[in-house]
Amino acid sequence: MPFNLTRPPSATGLIGLALVLFWLFVALFGSLLAPHPVGEIVAYDVFEPTGGAYLLGTDYLGRDVLSRILHGARFTIGLALVAALLAGLTGTALGLFAAVSPRWLDETLSRFMDALISIPSKIFALVMIAAFDSSALLLLLIIGIAYTPGCYRIARSLAVNLNAMEFVLVARARGEGRLYLAWVEVLPNMIHPMLADFGLRFVYVVLLLSSLSFLGLGVQPPDADLGSLVRENISGLAEGAPAVLMPALAIATITIGVNLLIDSLRGKIRHAAGEV
Amino acid sequence: MNQLLLLLGKRIGAALLTLLLVSAVVFFISSLLPGDAAQAMLGQSATPEAVAALRSALGLDQPGHIRYVHWLGGLLTGDPGISLANDMPVAELVATRLPKSLVLAGITTLVAVPLALFLGIYAAMHSGSRTDRVLSTLTLCMVAVPEFLLATVAVLVFAVKLRWFSALSYAPPDASLGEFLSAYAMPVMTLCLVLVAQMARMTRAAVIDQLNQPYVEMAVLKGASLGRVVLRHALPNAIGPIANAVALGLSYLLGGVIIVEVIFNYPGVASLMVDAVTNRDMPLLQACAMIFCAAYLVLVLFADICAIVSNPKLRS
Numbered sequence: 001m002p003f004n005l006t007r008p009p010s011a012t013g014l015i016g017l018a019l020v021l022f023w024l025f026v027a028l029f030g031s032l033l034a035p036h037p038v039g040e041i042v043a044y045d046v047f048e049p050t051g052g053a054y055l056l057g058t059d060y061l062g063r064d065v066l067s068r069i070l071h072g073a074r075f076t077i078g079l080a081l082v083a084a085l086l087a088g089l090t091g092t093a094l095g096l097f098a099a100v101s102p103r104w105l106d107e108t109l110s111r112f113m114d115a116l117i118s119i120p121s122k123i124f125a126l127v128m129i130a131a132f133d134s135s136a137l138l139l140l141l142i143i144g145i146a147y148t149p150g151c152y153r154i155a156r157s158l159a160v161n162l163n164a165m166e167f168v169l170v171a172r173a174r175g176e177g178r179l180y181l182a183w184v185e186v187l188p189n190m191i192h193p194m195l196a197d198f199g200l201r202f203v204y205v206v207l208l209l210s211s212l213s214f215l216g217l218g219v220q221p222p223d224a225d226l227g228s229l230v231r232e233n234i235s236g237l238a239e240g241a242p243a244v245l246m247p248a249l250a251i252a253t254i255t256i257g258v259n260l261l262i263d264s265l266r267g268k269i270r271h272a273a274g275e276v
Numbered sequence: 277m278n279q280l281l282l283l284l285g286k287r288i289g290a291a292l293l294t295l296l297l298v299s300a301v302v303f304f305i306s307s308l309l310p311g312d313a314a315q316a317m318l319g320q321s322a323t324p325e326a327v328a329a330l331r332s333a334l335g336l337d338q339p340g341h342i343r344y345v346h347w348l349g350g351l352l353t354g355d356p357g358i359s360l361a362n363d364m365p366v367a368e369l370v371a372t373r374l375p376k377s378l379v380l381a382g383i384t385t386l387v388a389v390p391l392a393l394f395l396g397i398y399a400a401m402h403s404g405s406r407t408d409r410v411l412s413t414l415t416l417c418m419v420a421v422p423e424f425l426l427a428t429v430a431v432l433v434f435a436v437k438l439r440w441f442s443a444l445s446y447a448p449p450d451a452s453l454g455e456f457l458s459a460y461a462m463p464v465m466t467l468c469l470v471l472v473a474q475m476a477r478m479t480r481a482a483v484i485d486q487l488n489q490p491y492v493e494m495a496v497l498k499g500a501s502l503g504r505v506v507l508r509h510a511l512p513n514a515i516g517p518i519a520n521a522v523a524l525g526l527s528y529l530l531g532g533v534i535i536v537e538v539i540f541n542y543p544g545v546a547s548l549m550v551d552a553v554t555n556r557d558m559p560l561l562q563a564c565a566m567i568f569c570a571a572y573l574v575l576v577l578f579a580d581i582c583a584i585v586s587n588p589k590l591r592s
Contacts, residue, residue: 115297122531130553248425255420
């Protein structure tokens with residue numbers, strides 16, 4: 001079969017699963033495992049290489065890079081999870097609501113979402129951060145607003161299709177109300193694709209949050225997520241310090257892990273194309 | 277044909293309307309800041325009278341919607357105000373930076389698009405093969421990698437270890453070809469990796485979509501070779517979706533270029549915008565944000581139009 005699309009269960013999916021489980025573990029228990037307190041200056045030498053007394057070397061102040069990554073991962077993953085959940089729940093709820101609403105309400109909501117999605121998420125984030133100083137709460141709000149429309153679009157189109165199915169027709173003929181239709185008949189049938197979409201959106205959120213922190217506009221000191229760690233050590237780039245590379249690698253393994261896992265799990269959910 | 281023109285007109289009209297909405301969102305968010313520009317320019321020690329005088333000179337004492345109309349009018353006539361950080365006209369600042377960003381984006385496009393099309397079509401032709409699976413996994417990983425990791429690795433390998441290029445990436449106007457290439461190599465490489473991965477994935481999906489159609493099966497049954505089936509039968513039908521993929525892929529550049537310009541100290545409009553955020557230089561920020569939003573809308577509109585023109589079903 002030259003044009004076969006089906007693939008056998010893949011090793012890459014297992015790698016993805018392992019990476020995701022590993023990072024979840026780190027996010028939950030990493031700060032307990034850290035060999036040194038997160039802010040403690042442990043060495044006189046800055047930008048020590050990997051291997052020695054400090055497994056991943058030391059940073060620009062002589063702090064232990066491993067400990068800082070173990071702490072930073074909790075920030076990156078926790079913030080991104082909450083933010084993606086916020087966007088996912090809002091988007092799904094509004095999409096479902098629009099699909100079972102009268103036409104004019106659906107139209108209004110959809111046009112509004114179209115306008116929101118026309119602002120690239122990084123640009124939106126930059127404008128918001130310039131107007132209100134950056135804080136964890138603001139970052140959550142930015143992500144919530146920036147990623148809701150994409151999720152809304154997918155949820156709405158799924159719900160509109162389901163809404164036209166016969167079992168929903170039957171329920172409607174029974175005289176069930178809109179809320180019942182949405183909650184009992186439509187929602188359970190769109191959970192799986194929405195979960196896959198949530199995974200992809202989580203990846204976008206991690207990348208956006210890290211980029212903002214890398215620009216110095218995301219998580220603010222003394223807190224540091226993985227993106228901030230790359231930024232604060234950027235002066236070590238010229239000497240090839242692991243303090244720059246390791247946090248960046250950590251981010252990449254989180255996002256790649258989720259991507260590989262989702263790709264092997266999902267059937268044919270379309271990429272929400274055109275995300276910036 | 278007339279119907280098509282009407283539909284295109286409608287789409288362009290809708291895009292313009294969206295841009296207007298976007299401009300309102302950008303303006304009102306960025307005018308909400310506590311303490312205003314006049315205070316920021318004069319500093320904390322300024323007398324209230326001086327602040328009030330400057331406020332009225334800048335027109336800040338007028339209500340928001342009037343300021344919005346003024347600002348929008350200025351934007352449309354090419355005068356988006358004065359930068360707060362260095363007292364220069366925003367138009368002048370943007371005019372010196374924008375061409376540099378366009379050169380960077382242009383070179384990246386020239387490199388990335390042919391490469392992505394080749395990889396995508398090749399993977400689709402050999403879908404399911406080992407090469408295809410490796411390419412799929414690689415591109416899947418690549419779209420999830422933050423740009424600053426790619427940039428960091430590029431600097432480590434090419435500037436620190438091999439010493440081929442300098443980590444600072446700006447060629448003077450009178451640079452020779454060699455200087456020009458070495459200045460642009462790393463930023464372009466960084467942007468290309470993610471861009472190629474995204475466009476190749478979408479191209480592959482578009483071509484495979486065609487390969488699953490009955491007419492392709494017919495061509496295969498007739499005995500046409502794989503190359504002929506793909507290039508003569510499937511590809512012309514996939515042009516629309518592929519153009520769509522390219523336009524959407526290019527819209528990624530708008531986000532990617534921000535990180536790349538900052539990390540390589542490239543004096544483009546994206547790094548200008550990041551500076552504006554750090555300095556809370558609102559007129560400059562608003563102008564830059566509108567440039568990016570307009571570029572994004574144009575690309576999405578272009579993708580939309582490609583899809584409509586190539587697929588009669590979408591015209592109804």
